[in-house]
Amino acid sequence: LGMMGDASDNIPGLPGVGEKTAKKFIAEFGSMEDLLKNTDQLKGKMKEKVEENAELGRLSKQLATICITCNVTFDATDYELSPPDNEKVQEIFEELEFRRLRDQFIKIFSDETEGTPTMVTSTETGKKEAQAAGSGQFSLFGSNGAAPATLEVVSGRKTIKDVPHVYQSIQPGMALDLFLTNLLKQKKVCFDTETTSLNPLQAELVGIAFSWEAGKGFYLPFSEDKTEAGSLLEKLHPFFSSTEIEKVGQNLKYDIKVLNKYGVEVKGPLFDTMLAHYLINPDMRHNMDVLSETYLNYTPISITELIGKKGKNQLSMREVPLDQQTEYAVEDADITLQLAEHFEKELEEAKTMDLFREIEIPLLRVLADMELEGINLDYEFLNSLSAQLDSDIKALEGKIYDEAGETFNIGSPKQLGEILFDKLKLVDKPKKTKTGQYSTAEDVLSYLAKDHQIIKDVLEYRGLAKLKSTYVDALPNQVEPSTGRVHTDYMQTVAATGRLSSNNPNLQNIPIRTERGRQVRKAFVSRDKDYVLLAADYSQIELRIIAALSEEDTMIEAFENGEDIHASTASKVFNIPLDQVTREQRGNAKTVNFGIIYGVSAFGLSNQTDLSRTEAKELIDTYYKTYPKLRRYMADQVDFARENGYVQTVLGRRRYLKDINGSNAVVRGAAERNAINAPIQGSAADIIKIAMIDIHKKLKEGEYRTKMLLQVHDELVFDVYKPELEKAKKMIKASMESAYKLKVPLDVELGVGENWLEAH
Template sequence: MAEQKRLFLLDAYALIFRGYYAFIKNPRINSKGMDTSAIMGFTNSLLDVIRREKPDHLAVAFDNGGSQMRSEAFPAYKANRLETPEAIRIAIPYIHKILEAMHIPIVELEGYEADDLIGTLSVQAEKAGYKTYMVTPDKDFAQLVTDNVVMYKPSRMGNGIEIWDVEKVKEKFEVEDPKQVIDFLGMMGDSVDNIPGLPGVGEKTAKKFLKQYGSLEGLLANTHELKGKMKEKVEANKDLGMLSKELATIMLDCPVEFHEENFELNTPDIEKVTEIFQDLEFRRALENLHRIFKTDANDANSQTVSPEKTTDEVSSGNQQLDMFSVATDDGSKPSESLRGYKTAQQTDHFYQCVDTEFSQKLLLKKLLLQESVCFDTETTSLNTLEAKLVGISFSYEKGKGYYVPLPENDKEANQVLDRFRPFFNDESIEKIGQNLKYDIKVLKNYDIDVKGPLFDTMIAHYLINPDMRHNMEVLSETYLHYTPIPIESLIGKKGKNQASMRDVSLDLLTEYAVEDADITWQLKQVFEPELKKNGLTKLFKDIEIPLVKVLASMEMEGIRLDEKFLQSLSSDLTKDIEHLEHLIYKEADTDFNLASPKQLGVVLFEKLNLIDKPKKTKTGQYATGEEVLSKLAPKHPIVKRILEWRGLVKLKNTYVDALPNEVNKTTQRIHTTYSQTVAATGRLSSNNPNLQNIPIRTERGQQIRKAFVPRDSNYTLLAADYSQIELRLIAEMSGDEEMKSSFIRGEDIHKATAANVFKVPLDEVTREQRSYAKTVNFGIIYGVSAFGLSQQTDLSRSEAKELIETYYETYPTLKSFIAKQIDFARENGYVETLLGRRRYLKNINSRNAVVRSADERNAVNAPIQGSAADIIKIAMINIQDILDSGKYRSKMLLQVHDELVFDVHHDELDILKPIIKETMENAYSMSIPLTVDMGQGSNWLEAH
């Protein structure tokens, strides 16, 4: 018996929207500043279907102008939908081009929706003996499911694909026949498509009615059996119910025809697809395309090694590249670049291994003659405290470089390193690198200081394009159109544990290591003029680059942790958690798994019936997130206890029990890693562990800071914190004289604001008035609305609106400043900090109000938050210079947003305390003072 042929029909817009929102928190922005999230999301879904299912026939259906029939029947159909986001509008022409280049048919008909086109084609294909897979996340398609037509829900968030056949639809909707899904939608309506349904009928009630009456018509014929308000509502809205059913019914008779020869999946036009993907900077998608269709990417972009290259030059380079192939999922070996970019195999280059004393001395002489040299370390670990050097590569000319391997024996390795010490110590030679902080820390383990000017390509690119990724592979492919040798080629797919670098052959390691240095050298030549063109050179040279060494010192120093105190705190938290559990179970009159959102939802909203119409998630279970529970907490003590329980559990698991595992066995301290290239605002981020998120608002959270202690009894912790720096900056940048005067007079700014807004004398301001003023002061920076302010306070929305209006009347210049910032962003596409750091706002002119308003808030907030970040960085650089030049024993340990934490020797405390305060307060000159609060103690909490 012949195998049944299969047809896959993709619902284009459903997949495009789904892809766009999957990346909403981390949009995919390419080097041109284009948001490619929607295109990438759709393309990934398309390629995933082709890779997994290897379909014989496939097509993609698009809406075109919406459903004319439904709009005529009900003008409000889909009227509540927000305007299509800009990124999706831009995406459609690109997706059309991709499909055309891949020879995939597009099904589109003016006045018809994709649902109807897919419905019609699936019926025709079934008659022709096909099994049809409707590729969509849209539940409405469940009505079309038969023995030969199924829904294919693409994988999401790692959950894998879902196939909805007849039995699955019956189970999901609790119906006897998939066609009853139409009645289900007619009864409960659809808020997404603005189908009204029957008022008062939700998912639960609709399922109950279908079990009782079988259909909407069955329900409407038996309304005499209903009671009370439900009876009144259903009888009064019979016509609305029938109209809703009509709107929810997918058409099966559109003027489209299924001709199997037109739907065959053919080999794409690789050259055209490559061109589009390269323009969009879709590296992984291009790689997947070549793997799926088993094509050679180099066919689309082939270049060869220069014939003039000598055998000796090639011997340590290109001849080895045949060994650099990575096995694909099916065991085959793809070409060197699956993404259509050049590779070492196709590029003229000379990479040499320098492994004798004589050749190393010659190389040193060459290095000392250069104005700038790129270097890169190869190590056994990504953890700098454990990393052993395997070798160092150097490059100072495009396509050329050298690799110096280091013996495994420490004594012999140090002898080789000593030969190159003059290079690293030379203050006249610029050292180039990608993520130089890592290399500086590794070399410091060998007592080698990297001196002279630095150029970090990762940081340079972060300033040029902060929203893009900054790893070398992405930068190389984006700016050099060159694919580096993947590390997996050397040490396997895990790649994280680099100890096996010692096992890689010297020839292969030379090629890999020198290529990194060569690429980084070339990237510097691209980024340096870009920094200059965008006015970022001063920010790069005066702040970000000097900060690299400061952060390296702080990370290597680390901070001591009182593990015994954390053990005691963990024990106390366990008791508190168990006590809360007992109270919650008693109030609920049942034991259940508090950590299970599903069980919690059933207890709160079915057993206890806390509210009439509880919110549900997309998966159908009750929503029990913090936002939902926080609104219920004031009215229901059990909810307040549940939130408290969650807070304590998170505290215990995330910090109290986890922090001791982060203590380094050798140093007995915690060593966080700071990143300069993550937050687009310019703020530093901290990880492994994240010490910037140590809780401070709750009493139990504050206790964690008690675990951070000085190195020994000769030291004390000193904390220095900028006081209200963001408010001072908004006063400075806006030029509002009233606000500036308050700061100059040294007044409590929140109290002064309250006096102005509530029209009372300063000494008569109540605690409540000050609290409202504080909320508004900080809220203005983040674009707080009347609704937002009412949520944060006990003010009504009208009271909150009036308070904001009075605030702007009090500070009119501030309101004008906000408007100017937004206008500047609209005209230029970015805003700047006081020191020239740029934040690009790609959606500032979007026609989608929600998306646009987010960028309008950023237009105000980013320059303020970014300026605060720049100022504390300057302070850190200046303080580190003082500590180094004075040869102080005291160390700077942590930076947490506006706060610096120091380990200060008792003998130096009286000297350094005023120096640190003065240095921070004078980091940047303004017309209003910067002030710093200081504290000291035997632990961080005491000092803070």
């Protein structure tokens, strides 16, 4: 190991010696020391390298050698398991605000259990297990009417084989009637659909699981016959239409969309555990298996275990035997119900229940309707754009080959790096990757582009190629056959700031800074000649929010007077009259305005503008002198984060920053930038969500034929019935501008067109 080195352990090794050569040297010389004594037996460059790096070789061997002569004392009694110091542990949990862990610790190690769990025999496995008083991260089943709970403090997570449970499949007849009677008596019920597809527009209902008591649940299998399935759903109609029974689920948007396909509307209050956990811990994964293992110390049956791995031998859910369907489906409902009880308390403790009930849950229904609606595509335009892009890509390809003096694979980072930095020698000391290859990442090339035409052309080539493959050629393949429209999926639980993201297709990433990128929007069109697209876009909402939160008077005044904020900033920063601000000065001020939110540095600003690093630093310093309250607000946000471990939006959405007090300066710096940025981005996200909920409600109550179709960043897109256009414009603008009252007025710009590009 000393000869060949090990990069993961920072052991350098001898240059030019790999595993094969190291083995050969060991066989010939026996050790590093003997190799270094006999270098005269080596030949050529290898002899030269070994002799020149003899000290490095000795150091490498030392680093790779485990020291076995350390003076270590061992006393077995030091490693005996003893009861914890309850008081000290609780003090630590209180200090760190680990309320859930504190409560679970108290339940397990309180005086009621005499500090040590007692031993019982599980009714299903006959194994000795540790008994606990309640549920928590350490136990799946609590004492709320379920069978006695068991707990393995040391032995690891439980599975369905380890816990008492009663899961029943219900067949038509008396059992079904009795089940339905009991179902309608409940105040809170968890339900979970089992289907044949992850695409709700193509999914067929296989069964629905229900649970309203820990450890118990029911499964209703559905026939492939549409008439029989419809008849069973009709019997469930009183439950789904009840406004009194709270429906609990994990990713309820999917279930709502599946049931919508069968003509079933899910009414009444909702509790989605995925959304709840997103508010509790936005940076963590939110799928049910992870949540179950984290909070209930229980590993659910995996879908792979049930239907097999992807491939020709994978079963559909309908092919799974009924008893296995029942166990899998009801277990999901049972776990989700118990997670809901945990998360309800945590939402209350974090004071985010209002955000959950009034924003995220209502938005779930709004997004479900938007996704079901979809949007039309102009196929002819996409085909034309694809051909045009293909021609432009080939022209750029030829130009790059001429500049390089040879043909090569432009898409290969290795070949591109060799052309740019070995052959053309564009940089004296090019940046390299960890593997020693030249880096041709976009940020590296962008920095060099202004000085080298070939790099400009390569970046343009990449942009056009990505645009063509990711959007222009891909969009037609994402049309849903049953509707002829594109149905993007909006995800509420991905961006930690609270922003929505979308997938299939990802509308958030359609490039809009280039003319070609903007052309993609032209492919999204109204449903027919009786409709037009309307785009409603918040104007500079993030700047308005930071002006309001910082109470920066000069910035607030500029917004109140309807001034061009970037020109106004340039006027103040460069100390010139507003009417004398040049286009370049306004552009630089705009870059600073938006860059401040993301913690732009002098280095970053100089890369984004034509300013030198010194000029960029002077501009940023002058900016902060011009807006002192803004700087104070940013410092206060970082201080708040350091003290509390999180920052929050205007509605109390929290962004936890675990690295804010970290020792690593780079990581800590990123957390500090997030402390400034997250409340701004998150507040903008909160505000547009409020607007979406309000507009959706008014469209329904007003019986509009107009539909809300898309949400992209700070913009909403509508399919507007032409006779409703003026009425809809007035309502949408008013709803968006009054969504949340700030010290700065919100401003919404409207555009109308036959396609999204025209409307935007």
